[in-house]
Amino acid sequence: MTKQVQELDHVIIRFAGDSGDGMQLTGDRFTQETAVFGNDLSTLPNFPAEIRAPAGTLPGVSSFQLHFADHDILTPGDAPDVLVAMNPAALKANLKDLPRGADVIVNTDEFTKRNLTKVGYEASPLEDGSLEAYNVHAVPLTSLTVKALEDLDITRKDAERAKNMFALGLLSWLYGRPAEGTIAFLEAKFGRKPEIMKANLTAFHAGWNFGETTEAFSVRYEVKPASLRPGKYRNITGNTALAYGLIAAAQLAKLPLFLGSYPITPASDILHELAKHKKFGVRTFQAEDEIASVGAALGAAFGGSLPVTTTSGPGMALKAETVGLAVSVELPLIICDVQRAGPSTGMPTKTEQADLLMALFGRNGESPVPVVAAASPSDCFHAAIEAARIAVTYRTPVILLSDGYLANGSEPWLIPDVASLPDLSAQFAFATAAPADAGDGEFQPFRRDPVTLARPWAVPGTPGLEHRIGGIEKANGTGDISYDPDNHDLMVRTRQAKIDGIASSIPPLAVDDPTGDAKVLVLGWGSTYGSIGAAVRRARRAGHSVAQAHLRHLNPFPPDLGEVLRRYDKVLVPEINLGQLALLLRGRFLVDVISYNRVRGLPFRAAELAEAIEEVIAHA
Amino acid sequence: MLDKHDVPNGAGRLQSLTLVPRATGLAAKDFKSDQEVRWCPGCGDYAILAAFQSFLPELEVPRENVVVISGIGCAARLPYYVDTFGMHSIHGRAPAIATGLATTRPDLSVWVISGDGDALSIGGNHLIHALRRNVNIKILLFNNRIYGLTKGQYSPTSEQGKVTKSTPFGSLDQPFNPVSLALGAEATFVARSVDSDRKHLQSVLRAAADHAGAAFIEIFQNCPIFNDDAWAPIKEPNAPGLIRLVHGEPVRFGPDGSMGLTYGPHGVLTPVPADSVPASELVVHDVTREDPSYAFALSRLDNGDFAHTPIGVFRSVPRPSYDTLMADQIATARAGGEGDLASLLAGNDTWEVS
Numbered sequence: 012m013t014k015q016v017q018e019l020d021h022v023i024i025r026f027a028g029d030s031g032d033g034m035q036l037t038g039d040r041f042t043q044e045t046a047v048f049g050n051d052l053s054t055l056p057n058f059p060a061e062i063r064a065p066a067g068t069l070p071g072v073s074s075f076q077l078h079f080a081d082h083d084i085l086t087p088g089d090a091p092d093v094l095v096a097m098n099p100a101a102l103k104a105n106l107k108d109l110p111r112g113a114d115v116i117v118n119t120d121e122f123t124k125r126n127l128t129k130v131g132y133e134a135s136p137l138e139d140g141s142l143e144a145y146n147v148h149a150v151p152l153t154s155l156t157v158k159a160l161e162d163l164d165i166t167r168k169d170a171e172r173a174k175n176m177f178a179l180g181l182l183s184w185l186y187g188r189p190a191e192g193t194i195a196f197l198e199a200k201f202g203r204k205p206e207i208m209k210a211n212l213t214a215f216h217a218g219w220n221f222g223e224t225t226e227a228f229s230v231r232y233e234v235k236p237a238s239l240r241p242g243k244y245r246n247i248t249g250n251t252a253l254a255y256g257l258i259a260a261a262q263l264a265k266l267p268l269f270l271g272s273y274p275i276t277p278a279s280d281i282l283h284e285l286a287k288h289k290k291f292g293v294r295t296f297q298a299e300d301e302i303a304s305v306g307a308a309l310g311a312a313f314g315g316s317l318p319v320t321t322t323s324g325p326g327m328a329l330k331a332e333t334v335g336l337a338v339s340v341e342l343p344l345i346i347c348d349v350q351r352a353g354p355s356t357g358m359p360t361k362t363e364q365a366d367l368l369m370a371l372f373g374r375n376g377e378s379p380v381p382v383v384a385a386a387s388p389s390d391c392f393h394a395a396i397e398a399a400r401i402a403v404t405y406r407t408p409v410i411l412l413s414d415g416y417l418a419n420g421s422e423p424w425l426i427p428d429v430a431s432l433p434d435l436s437a438q439f440a441f442a443t444a445a446p447a448d449a450g451d452g453e454f455q456p457f458r459r460d461p462v463t464l465a466r467p468w469a470v471p472g473t474p475g476l477e478h479r480i481g482g483i484e485k486a487n488g489t490g491d492i493s494y495d496p497d498n499h500d501l502m503v504r505t506r507q508a509k510i511d512g513i514a515s516s517i518p519p520l521a522v523d524d525p526t527g528d529a530k531v532l533v534l535g536w537g538s539t540y541g542s543i544g545a546a547v548r549r550a551r552r553a554g555h556s557v558a559q560a561h562l563r564h565l566n567p568f569p570p571d572l573g574e575v576l577r578r579y580d581k582v583l584v585p586e587i588n589l590g591q592l593a594l595l596l597r598g599r600f601l602v603d604v605i606s607y608n609r610v611r612g613l614p615f616r617a618a619e620l621a622e623a624i625e626e627v628i629a630h631a
Numbered sequence: 632m633l634d635k636h637d638v639p640n641g642a643g644r645l646q647s648l649t650l651v652p653r654a655t656g657l658a659a660k661d662f663k664s665d666q667e668v669r670w671c672p673g674c675g676d677y678a679i680l681a682a683f684q685s686f687l688p689e690l691e692v693p694r695e696n697v698v699v700i701s702g703i704g705c706a707a708r709l710p711y712y713v714d715t716f717g718m719h720s721i722h723g724r725a726p727a728i729a730t731g732l733a734t735t736r737p738d739l740s741v742w743v744i745s746g747d748g749d750a751l752s753i754g755g756n757h758l759i760h761a762l763r764r765n766v767n768i769k770i771l772l773f774n775n776r777i778y779g780l781t782k783g784q785y786s787p788t789s790e791q792g793k794v795t796k797s798t799p800f801g802s803l804d805q806p807f808n809p810v811s812l813a814l815g816a817e818a819t820f821v822a823r824s825v826d827s828d829r830k831h832l833q834s835v836l837r838a839a840a841d842h843a844g845a846a847f848i849e850i851f852q853n854c855p856i857f858n859d860d861a862w863a864p865i866k867e868p869n870a871p872g873l874i875r876l877v878h879g880e881p882v883r884f885g886p887d888g889s890m891g892l893t894y895g896p897h898g899v900l901t902p903v904p905a906d907s908v909p910a911s912e913l914v915v916h917d918v919t920r921e922d923p924s925y926a927f928a929l930s931r932l933d934n935g936d937f938a939h940t941p942i943g944v945f946r947s948v949p950r951p952s953y954d955t956l957m958a959d960q961i962a963t964a965r966a967g968g969e970g971d972l973a974s975l976l977a978g979n980d981t982w983e984v985s
Contacts, residue, residue, distance in 0.1 A: 043980055046980070046982065047980065047982050049982060049984065192980065236984075238984075239984045240984065241983075241984050241985050242983070242984060243977065243981050243982075243983055244981060244982050244983070244984060245976075245977060245978050245980055245981045245982075246980065247978075255975060255976055258970075258972070258975065259972055259976070262972050267735060269731065269734075269735050271731060288970060288975070289960055289961045289963075289964035289965070290964045290965055290967075290968070290969055290970035291969070291970035291972075291975075292961055292965065292969070292970075293961075294734060294735060294957060294961070296730070296731065296734060296957075298727065298730075298760075299727075299756055299757065299760035300756060302724060302727065302757075303724070303726075303727035303730070303756070303757050303760065304727075306720070306721070306724045306727030306728045306730075306731065306757070307727050307728065307730045307731030307734070308731055309720075309728055309731065310700070310718075310727070310728035310729055310730060310731025310732035310733075310735075311731040311732060311734070311735045312731075313698075313716075313718060313728075313731075313732055314731070314732045314735045314736040314739070315735075315736075316731075316735045318731070332721055332724075333721060333724065336720060336721050340718070426976050426977050426981065427976065429972050429973045429976070471695060471696065471697075471698045471716040471732075471736065471739050472651075472695055472696055472736070472738060472739065473695055474693065474694075474695045475695070476695065476716075477694055477695055477714055477715050477716055478716065478717075479664070479710050479711050479716075479717035479718070479719065480717070480718055480719070481710070481711070481717075481718060481719025481720065482703075482719065482720065482721060483719065491666065492666070492711065
């Protein structure tokens with residue numbers, strides 16, 4: 012049967028099912044196929060914090076959204092064109108996000124009276140006409156899968172579990188995805204369980220063939236490859252990119268990498284990734300708690316390692332005292348905060364940008380810390396290298412902000428040429444001896460570099476440099492304990508001046524203002540880069556002039572930020588918090604920026620942001 | 632019969648640190664920093680500092696390879712007075728910081744200085760985990776049974792009913808027995824000594840230094856300001872309750888060593904007149920027992936009334952240290968070649984866009 016092929020420029024698919032249905036794996040595989048096919052893509056996994064919430068309930072729904080296109084795209088998409096719903100809960104939880112006319116593929120086997128009742132459906136939505144606005148494809152995914160596997164020597168339960176591969180096969184057929192990668196993946200994953208491997212492969216093929224033969228799908232879709240910059244690509248998540256960035260930074264600095272960490276969602280995958288790479292000499296230490304993990308990292312810094320700790324908001328709260336000690340003893344330390352919805356435990360698997368002020372100010376005393384934020388999943392790589400550059404050059408703790416969306420979201424990444432990465436080893440040297448001009452020849456651990464104001468990094472094992480550091484105020488130069496009032500004032504100002512001085516090493520803010528006549532600037536930071544970019548494009552397509560800029564450095568700001576802000580009549584600052592950057596900008600520059608805030612645990616929708624931009628333009 | 636070679640005897644080269652060239656000719660004065668020592672007159676910390684400084688040359692480790700790390704408290708000021716590398720860190724966190732240093736720098740001799748509040752209250756978690764992991768650090772707990780730096784509140788080792796500023800009606804808490812706690816955390820080396828007995832303290836420091844892995848030493852230390860004479864009953868010459876543990880020898884104490892120990896029911900140790908039982912039934916001290924129950928039973932002899940207070944090495948058993956195991960994992964992974972950054976970044980699923 013030859014099917015009609017319809018060409019699309021982009022598609023947004025959401026796979027949704029029970030936490031145990033394997034939706035994240037299904038989404039991952041479809042993403043890999045899509046990446047290899049050459050579309051641009053962006054993903055948004057969305058799952059509950061509970062590992063296995065009660066089956067078939069709304070809290071147990073796990074989903075994976077994928078946006079792919081024949082052109083470059085910036086976000087995982089606002090509203091799915093296609094929803095794959097593995098049970099009534101998945102349908103109910105996601106239906107509100109669907110535009111009219113969307114395709115809905117439902118697993119009818121799960122639409123039993125019991126499952127319907129569990130989520131409050133009195134009648135089956137498949138039969139009561141409530142889905143009339145959608146293009147529903149009713150497919151008995153479970154029974155088709157079980158039937159396809161009836162010749163295999165596996166339990167019915169194992170057969171049913173392969174239904175996600177049936178769904179993947181069907182969707183792969185529907186969008187003409189290459190199957191080789193998934194087949195190789197399944198062969199590798201289940202190599203030691205041949206029957207299970209066979210079951211998954213058979214289910215995948217059965218799904219593909221079902222698409223080809225059934226009349227439930229009359230149209231196949233084609234999304235041509237995107238014309239991305241030439242080069243070698245891979246797909247990458249933010250957490251993996253961040254881990255790779257840290258490994259790269261250690262190599263570039265010629266320092267051993269030490270990670271102290273304690274498991275916490277959504278940061279744990281960085282620990283998992285780094286733990287694999289002992290070949291690079293990476294030492295990973297899963298500590299007894301958040302405090303010990305950052306403490307161990309600081310100890311490793313004293314010994315001359317590139318020290319890292321990774322966490323999320325609640326862990327940041329616990330690490331604060333040690334970060335303060337790092338400020339005081341002036342040793343390098345990279346603190347990665349993969350932000351999640353707070354306060355307190357909040358929503359561990361959902362994204363947010365509300366740790367910014369905590370990163371800047373969440374310590375006792377005058378305790379300035381540089382803050383760097385990643386803008387997209389692959390950008391986590393470069394942000395990590397930048398955090399390391401600042402940490403080793405200025406001998407200071409640096410907070411690197413990522414978030415739940417960047418951590419688990421993925422995008423194609425033009426793999427960087429290693430030779431193009433900065434040589435961090437040129438930015439510092441361990442002290443080897445007291446400088447000849449140091450007066451009495453005594454080593455002075457707080458005698459600073461005149462340019463960077465960094466103190467010597469003098470590691471144990473270096474003869475003649477024995478010295479003591481600590482959290483008590485130190486005399487400028489000698490580092491001896493000092494309670495002298497004027498010395499404290501000097502040290503407070505000097506530590507601040509050192510951090511402020513980092514601005515001179517930061518490039519000017521890049522402003523995207525193609526027409527040059529925009530009166531409105533949209534300024535963001537962190538993971539909103541994609542949503543803001545997509546919204547700005549929409550506004551421009553609607554005929555508006557609007558400028559966009561995005562901050563990588565939140566402390567210190569780029570040196571020309573004030574000047575850029577004053578160039579525009581209005582500055583719109585979208586944030587997934589209640590206006591934390593806006594507060595900083597107002598305080599620092601006396602510019603009356605306009606905040607746009609949604610704190611839903613999800614990235615902004617491009618459409619809502621475009622509306623906000625157009626409204627500001629209308630009043631500019 | 633125990634083989635004396637099986638146990639660290641403190642004679643000669645530090646066995647737990649073999650990477651750095653031997654440093655001879657150092658003296659106690661080489662380990663004195665130029666900082667004025669600022670403890671209260673009569674503080675037990677002075678004696679411990681002097682014992683530590685005059686012991687350090689015996690390590691035969693260059694000064695630059697010795698690191699002293701402390702938390703917060705009176706004892707925690709000690710690193711400032713020792714002319715090696717040092718860090719005065721955060722209340723309770725010294726074992727964690729020392730873990731990061733020792734794990735990345737096997738060429739360093741890392742000493743942690745702590746107190747009863749620092750190690751057992753705010754830092755209790757780090758203490759037990761450092762001991763369980765067997766990180767190659769030596770933890771000295773100065774126990775004065777009181778908070779000194781905050782001016783006299785009861786501590787986790789204060790006796791129940793202790794009247795202090797924060798407990799005017801007497802404290803309610805059951806105190807920790809630090810040696811029992813360390814043994815419960817499966818520490819591989821556990822010892823106890825006294826600030827005023829320099830010879831004994833140095834012998835214990837020596838044995839701790841020889842031990843490859845985490846060593847825990849409780850040191851009875853007097854705070855003359857807020858808890859004077861807390862250890863007086865066992866500091867008198869020939870204190871009847873003091874039990875000096877010597878590996879390989881029968882445990883004897885009391886007047887003229889007239890008392891010994893026998894095994895009672897349920898593994899408890901029972902003090903008895905030594906001549907009341909056959910010599911074969913008297914306990915011979917053995918620090919090498921793999922099962923910590925014996926050492927634990929020894930620690931339980933001390934129930935707060937100073938009737939039976941053992942000092943010396945309770946336990947010293949070999950177990951690979953955490954830092955060594957981590958270094959081994961890395962060496963194994965790198966045996967087949969070091970990592971290549973370009974291939975790491977590329978991974979296995981790439982595609983070309985032309």
